[in-house]
Amino acid sequence: METITKETPRRTVLAETLPPKERMPRWIRIMLRSPVSITGIVLVILFIAVAALAPVLAPPEFPSQPFLIPESGFSPQPLPPSAAHPFGTTQNQYDLFYGVVWGTRTAFEVGILVTLTTVLIGAGFGAIFAYTGGWMDEVFQRIVELFLAFPFLLAAITLATVLGATIHNGLVTGMIALIVFGWPSYSRQIRGDILSVKERDFVLAAHAIGTPGWRILLIHILPNAMYSTLVVSSLNIGNNVLTFAALSFLGLGAPQGYADWGQLLSLARNWIPSLSQYWYIVVFPGIALLLFVLAWNLIGDAFRDALDPKMSSYR
Numbered sequence: 080m081e082t083i084t085k086e087t088p089r090r091t092v093l094a095e096t097l098p099p100k101e102r103m104p105r106w107i108r109i110m111l112r113s114p115v116s117i118t119g120i121v122l123v124i125l126f127i128a129v130a131a132l133a134p135v136l137a138p139p140e141f142p143s144q145p146f147l148i149p150e151s152g153f154s155p156q157p158l159p160p161s162a163a164h165p166f167g168t169t170q171n172q173y174d175l176f177y178g179v180v181w182g183t184r185t186a187f188e189v190g191i192l193v194t195l196t197t198v199l200i201g202a203g204f205g206a207i208f209a210y211t212g213g214w215m216d217e218v219f220q221r222i223v224e225l226f227l228a229f230p231f232l233l234a235a236i237t238l239a240t241v242l243g244a245t246i247h248n249g250l251v252t253g254m255i256a257l258i259v260f261g262w263p264s265y266s267r268q269i270r271g272d273i274l275s276v277k278e279r280d281f282v283l284a285a286h287a288i289g290t291p292g293w294r295i296l297l298i299h300i301l302p303n304a305m306y307s308t309l310v311v312s313s314l315n316i317g318n319n320v321l322t323f324a325a326l327s328f329l330g331l332g333a334p335q336g337y338a339d340w341g342q343l344l345s346l347a348r349n350w351i352p353s354l355s356q357y358w359y360i361v362v363f364p365g366i367a368l369l370l371f372v373l374a375w376n377l378i379g380d381a382f383r384d385a386l387d388p389k390m391s392s393y394r
Contacts, residue, residue, distance in 0.1 A: 109385040116385075119377030122370055130183040137180040146181055146338045148173040157350060157357050167359040169346040173336060175360065179367050181338030185250075186371050189323045190316040193257045198312050200258070201265025202305070209273035210296050220270075226263040232322060234260045239331040250339075253323050253332035261319070268311055272304035279303075310383040317375035324368055340364040340371075 110116040129136065139145035151164070152172040160167045166175035208219040235256040242252040276282065277300055285295045324341030326332035328348070333339035335346070347360035354361060 105385075107385075110381050113381045113384070115377050116381030119374045119381065122374035123378065126183050126187070126371055126374065129180060130187055133180050133184055137174075137177040139181075146185065148178045148181070148336050148338055150174075150336075157347075157360050160359055166363045169343060169360050170349065171346070173343075173346060175343065175363050178338045178343045179340070179363055182340045182343065182364070182367065183371075185333065185337070185339045186320045186368075189254060189257075190320040190371075190375070193254055193261065193319045193323070194312050194316045196258050197261040197315075198265050198308065201262035202269045202308050204262075205266030205269040206273055206296065206301060206304070209270040210277060210292070210300065219266075223263045223266050226260060227267070229260065231260055232325065235322065235326065236329065236331060239326055243331065249327070249330075249332050249334045250337065253326045256326070256331075257319055257322060261315075265308055265311070269304060269308050272307055273300060276300050276304045306386045310379060310386065313382050314376060314379035317372035317379075321368065321372050340368045344368075 110120075134145070139147075140149040141147055150172045151168060151174065154172055155170045157170055158164060158168040158172065164174050164176060166179060168174055169178075204219065205223075208216040235253075238259055239249075239252045239256040242255060243249065246252050246255075282295060282299055285299055290299075323332050324339070324344065327339050327341030328345045330345065333342045335342065343364035344361065347357070347364075350357040350360055
């Protein structure tokens with residue numbers, strides 16, 4: 080048995096005597112015991128595997144432009160699943176299997192990039208102005224309220240339409256629209272947490288000993304105020320992908336022929352009245368979109384429960 084010496088911190092010795100599972104942070108242990116989070120994590124891992132193996136599962140016809148879905152003809156009528164096209168084809172003979180597989184990469188690109196950018200902008204400015212306070216915070220909050228006054232989807236559609244006249248890249252315009260109207264919610268979320276944390280004793284003590292303001296914000300306040308923002312951002316990864324799919328469905332997101340689930344559903348809208356015959360053009364991209372959004376929502380819900388000290392399940 081190891082003897083405790085002056086050079087051996089007691090906390091380190093106690094941690095080494097715990098079982099490996101007990102050494103992990105509490106929130107990780109809770110998520111690993113929750114069927115909800117495990118289901119979401121497994122789904123995300125499957126999508127990551129599909130995205131990583133996309134060149135193997137669906138070799139691109141044009142390696143320099145792998146996101147362009149290959150066409151096998153020009154017939155407007157979709158073709159059913161076959162050996163050559165496992166998921167069938169859409170109108171204009173775009174291969175559904177190729178679009179679903181490479182659309183996984185598009186989903187990760189849109190979901191993670193848009194979410195990360197909106198969190199950095201919204202939480203960054205929200206934290207700075209909430210900590211500073213005064214008239215600058217009041218002015219910034221009026222700007223945030225101005226953005227929040229617009230319905231999110233309608234505002235994104237309008238901005239994507241306006242930007243499309245100058246930026247002839249639907250993928251970029253759709254993502255910009257989501258970022259422009261997505262950051263204010265994070266700013267409002269982080270502001271409430273900052274105002275609560277900055278009045279706690281350990282922050283006041285840091286002020287009393289002369290700690291610089293930037294250090295107090297970065298080291299003492301933000302790590303204790305980011306939990307709810309992280310939960311919301313994990314939920315919004317799937318929501319951003321769903322909203323971008325809606326823009327693509329309306330012709331304002333990914334261009335025609337681009338590997339995107341919303342674009343595939345857009346190519347199917349003319350055949351929805353005959354869905355009993357052409358079910359595959361909606362089912363395959365629809366299931367991919369549904370499972371992707373569901374996976375992140377399950378992870379977000381479990382993450383929220385794991386960070387809530389009042390939750391006792393799966394401890």
